[in-house]
Amino acid sequence: MKALLKQNIAKHISLSENEIEDFCNLFEQKLIPKKNFLLREGEICKFEGFVTKGLFRVYHIDKNGFEQILYFAIENWWVTDIDSFTTETPSQLFIEALEDSEVLVISKKDKEFAYANLPKIEKLFRVMTQKTHVALQRRMIDNLSKTAESRYIEFTEKYPQLIQRLSNIQIAAYLGITNVFLSNIRKKIAVKK
Amino acid sequence: MKALLKQNIAKHISLSENEIEDFCNLFEQKLIPKKNFLLREGEICKFEGFVTKGLFRVYHIDKNGFEQILYFAIENWWVTDIDSFTTETPSQLFIEALEDSEVLVISKKDKEFAYANLPKIEKLFRVMTQKTHVALQRRMIDNLSKTAESRYIEFTEKYPQLIQRLSNIQIAAYLGITNVFLSNIRKKIAVKK
DNA sequence: TTTATTTATTAAACTAGTTTAATGTTTTGA
DNA sequence: TCAAAACATTAAACTAGTTTAATAAATAAA
Numbered sequence: 001m002k003a004l005l006k007q008n009i010a011k012h013i014s015l016s017e018n019e020i021e022d023f024c025n026l027f028e029q030k031l032i033p034k035k036n037f038l039l040r041e042g043e044i045c046k047f048e049g050f051v052t053k054g055l056f057r058v059y060h061i062d063k064n065g066f067e068q069i070l071y072f073a074i075e076n077w078w079v080t081d082i083d084s085f086t087t088e089t090p091s092q093l094f095i096e097a098l099e100d101s102e103v104l105v106i107s108k109k110d111k112e113f114a115y116a117n118l119p120k121i122e123k124l125f126r127v128m129t130q131k132t133h134v135a136l137q138r139r140m141i142d143n144l145s146k147t148a149e150s151r152y153i154e155f156t157e158k159y160p161q162l163i164q165r166l167s168n169i170q171i172a173a174y175l176g177i178t179n180v181f182l183s184n185i186r187k188k189i190a191v192k193k
Numbered sequence: 194m195k196a197l198l199k200q201n202i203a204k205h206i207s208l209s210e211n212e213i214e215d216f217c218n219l220f221e222q223k224l225i226p227k228k229n230f231l232l233r234e235g236e237i238c239k240f241e242g243f244v245t246k247g248l249f250r251v252y253h254i255d256k257n258g259f260e261q262i263l264y265f266a267i268e269n270w271w272v273t274d275i276d277s278f279t280t281e282t283p284s285q286l287f288i289e290a291l292e293d294s295e296v297l298v299i300s301k302k303d304k305e306f307a308y309a310n311l312p313k314i315e316k317l318f319r320v321m322t323q324k325t326h327v328a329l330q331r332r333m334i335d336n337l338s339k340t341a342e343s344r345y346i347e348f349t350e351k352y353p354q355l356i357q358r359l360s361n362i363q364i365a366a367y368l369g370i371t372n373v374f375l376s377n378i379r380k381k382i383a384v385k386k
Numbered sequence: 387t388t389t390a391t392t393t394a395t396t397a398a399a400c401t402a403g404t405t406t407a408a409t410g411t412t413t414t415g416a
Numbered sequence: 417t418c419a420a421a422a423c424a425t426t427a428a429a430c431t432a433g434t435t436t437a438a439t440a441a442a443t444a445a446a
Contacts, residue, residue, distance in 0.1 A: 133326040140263065169424090180425085186424090
């Protein structure tokens with residue numbers, strides 16, 4: 001059950017068999033059925049999660065009621081509201097299962113325990129946060145410089161397996177456009193081919 | 194000369210007098226005159242910097258020649274291309290001094306040395322990267338959900354001291370709009386008052 | 387001090403993306 | 417298996433933001 005998690009950790013840092021076992025024992029499994037929430041706006045995020053099955057979307061609802069999707073998380077991805085988790089303030093985000101999902105979660109308390117007792121865990125999360133940050137930085141540049149059409153094309157090329165599992169409404173909310181305009185883009189691309 | 198750096202580090206983690214001294218000794222000062230570069234596109238970023246005087250802009254030039262500003266760095270801010278620095282690949286960014294500036298830099302080699310010998314430094318950069326990431330995440334949501342006008346107003350409210358040192362061209366490139374449209378926004382706001 | 391360069395503003399035509407609403411299709415759930 | 421709900425598409429009017437260009441003002445350089 002925790003094989004995927006161990007494998008994911010090993011991609012970032014090297015730990016002894018014991019160390020990785022100890023760390024993974026701090027996680028417990030949660031099952032989140034489709035349309036249920038791992039986190040709701042206003043709650044303080046007290047966990048960090050690793051998805052082993054299913055699909056989540058992490059999104060914000062602005063004051064006009066529009067949803068902006070920060071990211072999706074499928075199998076082998078980490079999911080949390082790092083803002084609320086680190087500052088211990090109420091979250092501005094929802095984390096919702098778009099499919100029946102399974103996630104391994106570690107509590108804030110246990111994570112701090114790991115930081116204190118397994119120094120390499122500090123490195124693990126530094127490296128992971130850096131990678132996440134680099135990815136977001138690239139997305140920021142793309143959003144500032146590229147048209148919705150090329151952002152859509154690049155998204156489909158980068159995450160073909162994800163596209164198939166998402167409705168156009170979700171994809172549009174991620175790209176920062178309306179689903180009506182996404183429809184236009186898709187038509188335009190289809191005509192080209 | 195390194196008092197500001199020490200004070201900045203102390204904000205994030207607590208170190209002994211010796212530890213902080215040892216770590217700060219790994220930094221050396223660089224003077225970058227206005228309009229000169231700390232990093233150019235294509236170079237591999239081999240440093241992490243802490244600004245003690247002046248002002249930098251970190252930006253990308255897209256294939257149409259337009260500039261997008263990722264962030265500004267003034268006194269007491271850190272500056273690097275974390276992407277190029279961690280992956281050791283050619284940078285897609287320019288880091289340019291907008292004023293005569295002074296920056297304390299640590300090399301990649303010395304930073305790895307610090308990670309290996311001063312475990313708390315690992316924590317320092319994990320915490321800093323997290324904070325930077327949270328800020329970028331908030332900016333991403335703002336860019337997806339808010340109009341250019343409210344992004345401008347919020348920027349002026351959040352960084353009043355920065356606004357005074359920047360031309361409207363720089364501010365527009367940060368907001369992701371043209372300077373012509375920024376002029377319209379400014380006029381509209383002025384009329385309101 | 388004079389000239390060249392960069393910056394800010396304005397106008398006017400234009401375009402990428404939104405809004406609202408209608409219609410058909412697919413999925414869900416009782 | 418049938419009705420309700422969610423989804424995708426299209427059209428048409430609209431708006432936020434761009435583009436190009438001209439002009440004035442501020443800054444820098446010689």
